[in-house]
Amino acid sequence: MALDRIDFAILDTLQKDGRISNSALAEKIGLSQSACSRRLDQLEKSGVIEGYHARLSNGALGHRMTAIVHISLSGQFEKSLAEFEAAIKRCPNVLSCHLMSGEYDYVVRIAAKDLEDYERIHKEWLTAMPHVIKINSSFALREVVDRTSMGIRPETA
């Protein structure tokens, strides 16, 4: 799907305010309401927009600690990977998880209330996952940036 600068403007706006009304969006980017609505439909149907989500404050919900955990499995067979991934998806404290090249198999970001809570998660979830042989935990002192998608650069929008 080919995107033009108006599409990028729509994406940029919706990335910053996912609940903006169609009429406000149309006015902001200088399009009629109907044209704006049609483009939005296209962007959603084509999969460029995957969904809309409320961003909740982990802190306000009592989760003030972020851990970044490097995990290795005992083997890299696809079956082992699939079993581990199914398990990690079930853990509600997992914010992100990537299968990696390099020294460790997975990098996992975890939200916890505090160190005690992290200990629980480590014990009840991480060490209980199938095929895990090595777990290396680091803790975030500060969150500097956190977004799900790349910023739309002004020069492309």
Place this chain on the structure above:
Amino acid sequence: MALDRIDFAILDTLQKDGRISNSALAEKIGLSQSACSRRLDQLEKSGVIEGYHARLSNGALGHRMTAIVHISLSGQFEKSLAEFEAAIKRCPNVLSCHLMSGEYDYVVRIAAKDLEDYERIHKEWLTAMPHVIKINSSFALREVVDRTSMGIRPETA
């Protein structure tokens, strides 16, 4: 702010569908439209809901590669950290960045079109940031989980 199970149900729903209408939300959680709207206002004003965002497909926008980069600075003075963080915030390819305890100072997640694009980002952005003395890049083979906030567990909602 004290949250009850109705609040958790609202948060859970909005996390999954950030553009749901107030009336649909009210019906889903079994509340009148006005009561629902008031609670939502409160959740927004109190900071539990930080915002609403469209989730864009990095793939559909041409960014098919995710790198996880560990970065060390030459000193951990607050001034050095602040200068580095100001610089990293300016890079549009940065998805997340955390100041860490442990061996490396920062863990940074980066979106790139391909390896060539990553080389450019590495050269133009990462090595150009102030106080950086060590950069260690790993590449994601697969994204298993990616969310900004913790899942609301059914038993709490």
Place this chain on the structure above:
DNA sequence: TATGAAAATGCGGAACA
């Protein structure tokens, strides 16, 4: 531009301390 749907707001009433 028109029509119906949805959101904001004000008011009354119930539950509870």
Place this chain on the structure above:
DNA sequence: TGTTCCGCATTTTCATA
């Protein structure tokens, strides 16, 4: 008796054909 929250009705705003 004061506070908090629900629900209904009105007004205004918005989505969509």
